[in-house]
Amino acid sequence: MTEKRENYKSALKVQEGIEQPSSLNADYINKMKAARQPVLSLDEFVSGIRAGNRTILSKAITLIESSLNEHHKLAQEIIEKCLPFAGNSIRIGITGVPGVGKSTFIEALGKHITNIGHKLAVLAIDPSSERSKGSILGDKTRMEELAVDPNAFIRPSPSAGSLGGVARKTREIIILCEAAGFNTIFVETVGVGQSETAVHSMVDFFLLLMLSNAGDELQGIKRGIMEMADAIAINKADGDNIEKAKLAMAQYKNALHLFPPTDSGWIPQVATCSAYTRDGIAGLWDIIMEYVAYTKANSYFSLKRQDQSKNIMLETINDFLKDNFYSNKTIKSLIPLVQEEVLSDKISSYMAAQKLLEAYYKIINK
Numbered sequence: 001m002t003e004k005r006e007n008y009k010s011a012l013k014v015q016e017g018i019e020q021p022s023s024l025n026a027d028y029i030n031k032m033k034a035a036r037q038p039v040l041s042l043d044e045f046v047s048g049i050r051a052g053n054r055t056i057l058s059k060a061i062t063l064i065e066s067s068l069n070e071h072h073k074l075a076q077e078i079i080e081k082c083l084p085f086a087g088n089s090i091r092i093g094i095t096g097v098p099g100v101g102k103s104t105f106i107e108a109l110g111k112h113i114t115n116i117g118h119k120l121a122v123l124a125i126d127p128s129s130e131r132s133k134g135s136i137l138g139d140k141t142r143m144e145e146l147a148v149d150p151n152a153f154i155r156p157s158p159s160a161g162s163l164g165g166v167a168r169k170t171r172e173i174i175i176l177c178e179a180a181g182f183n184t185i186f187v188e189t190v191g192v193g194q195s196e197t198a199v200h201s202m203v204d205f206f207l208l209l210m211l212s213n214a215g216d217e218l219q220g221i222k223r224g225i226m227e228m229a230d231a232i233a234i235n236k237a238d239g240d241n242i243e244k245a246k247l248a249m250a251q252y253k254n255a256l257h258l259f260p261p262t263d264s265g266w267i268p269q270v271a272t273c274s275a276y277t278r279d280g281i282a283g284l285w286d287i288i289m290e291y292v293a294y295t296k297a298n299s300y301f302s303l304k305r306q307d308q309s310k311n312i313m314l315e316t317i318n319d320f321l322k323d324n325f326y327s328n329k330t331i332k333s334l335i336p337l338v339q340e341e342v343l344s345d346k347i348s349s350y351m352a353a354q355k356l357l358e359a360y361y362k363i364i365n366k
């Protein structure tokens, strides 16, 4: 006891020598804390999620996002048990450059669909963690109505980690949200980099938001991203902007004609809308419904999901192999040495890679 108190940085230190009441015992305090925040069992997590309990859903998502091994293990068990109840939703990716109006648009389209009885989960992928902290605050004010809508659930991007890690977590979060009864999932991403491709790989429908008053280059939208779009919405078609938005719509329609036909046979649609006045918002939902009906009729809907599942499996293997290789102690110490040989032209890059891989195979085959 006395020894412990030595290290105890507290005013109580001056009372050294006096027997402390049991309530100051650290074990006791921890026990009390634990009693106040009971750790849920696997079954409690799964039944809570299945019952649509948001607090439990949020806790499970926190486990997915956690970097602790024990959390990760429990999270995987929860996902496994939720999987049979997942999949029954429409997953929609929404992208566009910062400022195009994604958050405002999500509020508008989100309210439209919760009003007609849908249950919506809004997730986001934004691997630039520092920025996302700011944008979460921004989004909260732009999604005022959805934030208090009992039929909507908003969860900001898991901020830490690589894009691959964030994408995997988001896919897992989708599963939990679906098991919790959300039948529509929005995944928002900032249209400036690789994250669109990651979102495209986990959604059924990909919506690109654009503005009328800037060229494609100015909007930082690459051709590859336009090719992924199932629909393009020219947002901010309100006030003085309406005519310009219509013109832009015609231009994008022409541009899309030059693209190769999509795998699904669906012809990407272009529409104008205003997240402010909410003109065109219902029409966009109709386009999404048309797409779903069309791709379910020609089986593309389920083929695409199967393809995505297969790719997730392969990607996961890639990630784990890579992690395993680079986190291996021997390999870690060998890399700088072999690298030095490459830099001083003693061996080729190819031979250096072979050397490291052979060392690795030896280690794992031991």
Ligand SMILES: Nc1nc2c(ncn2[C@@H]2O[C@H](COP(=O)(O)OP(=O)(O)O)[C@@H](O)[C@H]2O)c(=O)[nH]1
Binding pocket: 096, 097, 098, 099, 100, 101, 102, 103, 104, 105, 138, 142, 235, 236, 237, 238, 273, 274, 275, 276, 277
């Ligand atoms: N005029 C007009 N402004 C809009 C519209 N949608 C969003 N905005 C404004 O555009 C700015 C960026 O919106 P935000 O939703 O934060 O964009 P995000 O960065 O893509 O999420 C904000 O000032 C919004 O009020 C719209 O439909 N019309």
Ligand SMILES: [Mg+2]
Binding pocket: 102, 103, 135, 138, 139
């Ligand atoms: Mg936003």
